[in-house]
Amino acid sequence: MHEPSPKSFTKQREDCVVSVCFATPPDNDEAFKTIREIAGRLDEVYRFREVILVVEDHQKDAFLPLVEEVADVRLFVVRKGTEYYERRVIAAEEAIGDLVLIAQEDEAAHLDVLAFLDHAEKSTAIALANRGARRPLKALMSWPFIALGRLAGFTVNPSDFQSIALPRTLLNQILSHDEPRLALRYPPRDPRLPIAPFKAAKGVSSRSAFKDVGRRMQLLQTLLVYLTPIILSIVAISSSLLTLVGLAYAAWIVGAVLVVESLAPGWFTTNTMLAVSAIFMGVSTLGLSLGLQHLLRQQARDRGERVCEEVNRIDLFGKVADDLNVELESEIWSRTSATDQNREGD
Incomplete structure (x- = not known):
């Protein structure tokens, strides 16, 4: 006879909604597997969670089976060529969780996501994962970015993971920053935005010093523009x-x-x-x-509509209210009004 897993008797947390965002997920089986595993691990601990995927319009059809398979997945479609940092901001703005994780798919496969989120929640800070030991070549290439980041007022270190976890209050402060694209990747040097380093168990073997040269040049340009x-x-x-x-x-x-x-x-x-x-x-x-x-x-910051469409809408707030047996005040008022009208008609 098959014995149930001890985790099946563990009570899920109902006091926290978690949002996990993937801004640049590739449409391959490995990425789909990582998203499924992360969603399953979150379901073991949190009762309410959502997964946000920001994909380009030509990738939409490839992600539709995953949306149907995994519950509470929100798929946002953007124009082809949308900037990497801009897509991270889009995902963060659409997230509704009390804890938000903006993850990179290859890093998420090597991270203890639950421990990462717990670290951000307990420290009430922005959790940044790092690889520990760094290669001399990478450290040498990072110094110009670190110097420019300090001059611009950001905590820049290209050797850190791109994944970031933070509470909702800190996310709101970052999104209200003059340059949220950069602030969401490299938090501003601000005492109101504490940083809590998180030591990853292992590094990402697929990364190399020259793998993301184009993205780093884009980062350099963004730093120079912000230094204007x-x-x-x-x-x-x-x-x-x-x-x-x-x-x-x-x-x-x-x-x-x-x-x-x-x-x-x-x-x-x-x-x-x-x-x-x-x-x-x-x-x-x-x-x-x-x-x-x-x-x-x-000049005011452009807050125009950048999402073309949301493929599947989920009513996570309604689910929370239904599961917790919460009755909204507006619903009570509408039912009371309907009852009074019926009595007057009688």
Whole structure:
């Protein structure tokens, strides 16, 4: 006779909803297996969970069987070529869980997902997994990104896992950041956003120093773009100094004309042109930099619709209310109103 598993008698947690997001899942059997296993492990501990998949439009048909097989899977379709970091933001914005895990499929297969989520919940911090030992070549290639990240105010370390787990309150703060795409991958250096490192049991063997060169170049570009206000401030300061130097040079030329009785032919014309050029370049560059800074401050973040469609909608809140026997106040009011109307009709 088959004995039931001891886990079947373990009571599931009902006080927490978990959202697991995959922003770039490939449409292959290995990724599907990882998603099934993670969903099964979450079901052993949590009563309410959802799995969010963000796929491109040409991948939709491949994921439909998985959506039908695994319960509470939400499939979001985006345009082909949607940026990797943008897809992570889309998944995070659609998540409704109290605990949110944005996972990379190859890393999730090597992570203890339950321990990772528990670490983020107990520490009330952003859990970042790391590989422990790092190769010298990877450490050398990471230094430019780390330096730029510190300058931009982010905790950047390309050697860390791309998977991140965090409570809902911290996720809301990250999504309200000026650059949520970058903040969701590398948390800002902010005391309101504590970080809790998580030691992974083993690394991801499929990763190499040159595997994600394109993505790292994209990260470098994003960091440089985010440094635009700082660069413009430096340009404004240097332009101001150039303008002052030009004015001082012009004053020196005027003093030389008044004091020196005889000047070399062409000296006055040449130096005057140099002084005017310095003043003009300084003032014009200063004006352009200040104008761009003003535009950047006035520009609102684009919050337009980026999801083309949600293939399958699930009413997770309704499921929670039904399973916990919770009756909404609006439903009670509507039933009371209907009863009163029936009595008046009688």
